[in-house]
Amino acid sequence: MKPTIHDVARTAGVSISTVSRVMNAPETVTEMKRLRVQEAIDLLQYQPNGFARGLIYKKSGTLGVMIPDIENPYYAGLLRGMQDEAVRLGHSLMICNTDRDKDRLIAYIQSFYEKQVDGIIFASDALHPEYIEEMQRYRMPIVLASTNAPDYDIPSIDIDDELAAFEASAYLIDSGHVRIGMISFPPGDTISGRPRMEGFRRALREHGLKAEEAPVAYAAHRFEDAYAATGELLAAEPELTAIFAASDEFAMGAISYLREHGRRVPDDLSVIGFDDIRMAGMFIPKLTTIAQPVYEIGVRAVRKLHELAIGGHVEPLREKVPHKLVVRESSRSL
Amino acid sequence: MKPTIHDVARTAGVSISTVSRVMNAPETVTEMKRLRVQEAIDLLQYQPNGFARGLIYKKSGTLGVMIPDIENPYYAGLLRGMQDEAVRLGHSLMICNTDRDKDRLIAYIQSFYEKQVDGIIFASDALHPEYIEEMQRYRMPIVLASTNAPDYDIPSIDIDDELAAFEASAYLIDSGHVRIGMISFPPGDTISGRPRMEGFRRALREHGLKAEEAPVAYAAHRFEDAYAATGELLAAEPELTAIFAASDEFAMGAISYLREHGRRVPDDLSVIGFDDIRMAGMFIPKLTTIAQPVYEIGVRAVRKLHELAIGGHVEPLREKVPHKLVVRESSRSL
DNA sequence: GTGAAAGCGCTAACAG
DNA sequence: CTGTTAGCGCTTTCAC
Numbered sequence: 001m002k003p004t005i006h007d008v009a010r011t012a013g014v015s016i017s018t019v020s021r022v023m024n025a026p027e028t029v030t031e032m033k034r035l036r037v038q039e040a041i042d043l044l045q046y047q048p049n050g051f052a053r054g055l056i057y058k059k060s061g062t063l064g065v066m067i068p069d070i071e072n073p074y075y076a077g078l079l080r081g082m083q084d085e086a087v088r089l090g091h092s093l094m095i096c097n098t099d100r101d102k103d104r105l106i107a108y109i110q111s112f113y114e115k116q117v118d119g120i121i122f123a124s125d126a127l128h129p130e131y132i133e134e135m136q137r138y139r140m141p142i143v144l145a146s147t148n149a150p151d152y153d154i155p156s157i158d159i160d161d162e163l164a165a166f167e168a169s170a171y172l173i174d175s176g177h178v179r180i181g182m183i184s185f186p187p188g189d190t191i192s193g194r195p196r197m198e199g200f201r202r203a204l205r206e207h208g209l210k211a212e213e214a215p216v217a218y219a220a221h222r223f224e225d226a227y228a229a230t231g232e233l234l235a236a237e238p239e240l241t242a243i244f245a246a247s248d249e250f251a252m253g254a255i256s257y258l259r260e261h262g263r264r265v266p267d268d269l270s271v272i273g274f275d276d277i278r279m280a281g282m283f284i285p286k287l288t289t290i291a292q293p294v295y296e297i298g299v300r301a302v303r304k305l306h307e308l309a310i311g312g313h314v315e316p317l318r319e320k321v322p323h324k325l326v327v328r329e330s331s332r333s334l
Numbered sequence: 335m336k337p338t339i340h341d342v343a344r345t346a347g348v349s350i351s352t353v354s355r356v357m358n359a360p361e362t363v364t365e366m367k368r369l370r371v372q373e374a375i376d377l378l379q380y381q382p383n384g385f386a387r388g389l390i391y392k393k394s395g396t397l398g399v400m401i402p403d404i405e406n407p408y409y410a411g412l413l414r415g416m417q418d419e420a421v422r423l424g425h426s427l428m429i430c431n432t433d434r435d436k437d438r439l440i441a442y443i444q445s446f447y448e449k450q451v452d453g454i455i456f457a458s459d460a461l462h463p464e465y466i467e468e469m470q471r472y473r474m475p476i477v478l479a480s481t482n483a484p485d486y487d488i489p490s491i492d493i494d495d496e497l498a499a500f501e502a503s504a505y506l507i508d509s510g511h512v513r514i515g516m517i518s519f520p521p522g523d524t525i526s527g528r529p530r531m532e533g534f535r536r537a538l539r540e541h542g543l544k545a546e547e548a549p550v551a552y553a554a555h556r557f558e559d560a561y562a563a564t565g566e567l568l569a570a571e572p573e574l575t576a577i578f579a580a581s582d583e584f585a586m587g588a589i590s591y592l593r594e595h596g597r598r599v600p601d602d603l604s605v606i607g608f609d610d611i612r613m614a615g616m617f618i619p620k621l622t623t624i625a626q627p628v629y630e631i632g633v634r635a636v637r638k639l640h641e642l643a644i645g646g647h648v649e650p651l652r653e654k655v656p657h658k659l660v661v662r663e664s665s666r667s668l
Numbered sequence: 669g670t671g672a673a674a675g676c677g678c679t680a681a682c683a684g
Numbered sequence: 685c686t687g688t689t690a691g692c693g694c695t696t697t698c699a700c
Contacts, residue, residue, distance in 0.1 A: 004676090004677055005678060015686065015688075016687090017687060017689095018685090018686060021686085029686085047448050049448075050388075051386075051677075051678090052385075054384075054388075055383070055385040055676095055693065055694090056677095061449070062449070070413050070417070071410045071612055087441075092428055094428050095417075095427060104421065108426075114382065115396070116385060255618070259618055279613060282583075282587070283617070338693055352669085352671080353694095354696085358696095363669075383692090385693075386676085388676090389675090389676045389678090389692095389694075391695085
């Protein structure tokens with residue numbers, strides 16, 4: 001059996017309060033007893049029971065994290081940032097891979113609640129009001145990482161997707177491309193879907209191109225979807241010279257399709273991605289992309305949640321972090 | 335404030351024991367009261383406090399997981415399997431990314447212990463005796479996923495690395511390759527390092543090739559290391575026609591190096607990887623590789639840990655799961 | 669069938 | 685400075 005505070009007290013010959021004190025306020029105990037207690041602790045390998053402390057402090061030192069797809073490298077970077085900051089703050093992370101499954105997500109919210117996590121970080125593209133309401137119903141501190149909720153007063157941290165997409169597209173246009181297609185997340189996706197598409201369209205418009213005629217194909221989330229979408233794009237506009245992909249994985253899917261259909265990248269077509277996942281620098285050709293400071297987003301999300309859990313509020317509520325265009329090999333000037 | 339069992343009891347007009355009963359043994363309560371209690375529960379959004387239950391049951395319903403590098407897609411697949419099985423069993427996962435940092439790992443073991451996880455899954459290549467002893471000292475159930483410990487009686491589940499490496503190499507030889515190099519994990523790595531190298535050598539030997547003369551270059555863990563190692567390999571043996579990479583990431587690093595130095599894959603050189611991470615099918619060229627059933631390993635690891643935590647022992651102690659050669663585009667017959 | 673009460677391991681007044 | 689005691693929220697005998 002795990003030793004308890006009573007065991008320590010007994011072998012040290014003191015009361016349990018004294019033991020408790022040497023753990024929480026050592027300076028209030030005489031050196032002699034403190035040493036004796038410390039010895040007993042070491043001897044018994046004593047470690048206070050988290051449940052008992054939790055009951056009293058009403059804190060678990062654990063943060064819940066929801067991510068939609070753990071196999072998506074984008075989230076891996078985010079998690080790393082969160083984890084590092086959590087360690088720094090003395091917290092643990094309870095991670096839930098929702099697989100974009102609604103029931104699973106709701107079940108996890110309840111589980112987080114029962115396990116008394118100190119707060120939840122919701123990292124996802126798809127954020128239905130229903131989820132938010134479920135979380136708010138339990139009144140748990142929550143912050144959004146790499147997404148946001150314009151309709152609710154929930155702290156969030158992400159990049160300016162519209163602007164980033166604008167810059168990616170503008171870069172293509174400035175490189176001489178005129179016939180540009182986009183592989184977008186579904187228009188119903190209000191985070192990485194619509195804003196990036198709007199940024200794309202605005203770039204065309206502001207550069208005197210007909211935004212409405214530019215072909216856009218939708219892909220759900222994965223490589224294969226983008227592969228197929230590229231076919232649609234080319235069918236709609238065979239003369240395409242550039243593609244703006246809303247994620248690096250999409251860019252890879254597009255490049256694969258192009259290769260297998262005799263189009264060279266970047267010689268025949270330029271492709272630009274989004275996110276700058278680790279793989280972007282390993283792919284052949286290396287991806288030109290918009291880099292998101294994912295690690296940083298993870299770190300700040302945890303920090304924000306910590307603040308929120310401690311102080312009850314955070315400043316600023318909605319935080320934007322800077323993105324950056326990274327030019328590598330998958331694009332070229334015309 | 336979170337409602338407690340007392341609140342429910344009060345609003346339902348019963349004692350707390352009755353409330354407790356409708357949650358844990360509803361059939362022992364008369365329908366009338368049961369309904370009234372259920373109503374109160376729904377009304378107050380009552381959810382029992384995990385700390386209080388934990389104190390009594392001495393179980394947290396949480397499993398601790400240690401992984402060395404969350405950005406390595408190999409572990410993402412593993413985690414997905416674990417997560418899915420954990421959900422099925424009603425458990426949560428507490429994940430720790432050790433970053434191969436010893437202090438961090440030890441700190442996490444203690445944290446797991448304090449938080450009363452029901453057990454630990456250790457998924458890693460590097461497994462120092464010190465870690466094992468630290469974990470055993472706390473007498474927590476532990477299972478090894480995708481690694482093993484020959485010197486200790488610890489349940490483990492992984493593939494037969496030596497055999498898998500043998501088959502990968504034999505495939506290359508059967509395809510007509512004679513001058514084959516290997517990019518290996520460091521020889522000190524007794525899991526994915528030495529066994530895979532021995533499998534490689536045995537294949538050469540059993541096919542009448544001089545195993546000792548085959549060049550082997552070592553790479554730590556990542557793409558960049560393999561990139562550099564490929565240069566060493568080629569310097570040692572410029573006539574190489576095939577490379578066996580001990581991981582898919584190594585294979586990608588090798589292919590990148592080859593591309594950038596004017597060698598085409600698979601036309602000039604064949605490259606075979608190991609693991610079959612998701613990216614293997616997205617890379618250009620698609621990787622020929624040894625597929626590990628990572629998802630399955632994750633699932634079984636959780637199941638094993640569950641058994642161990644419940645029954646105190648598992649059968650069989652060391653489990654091997656089958657691997658599979660997957661031939662794609664990065665290799666060809668001579 | 670149901671309530672009162674003890675106790676899980678710990679912290680925090682409260683007395684001494 | 686230190687020990688005693690009352691809970692934290694819940695489950696579980698044990699009487700009624």
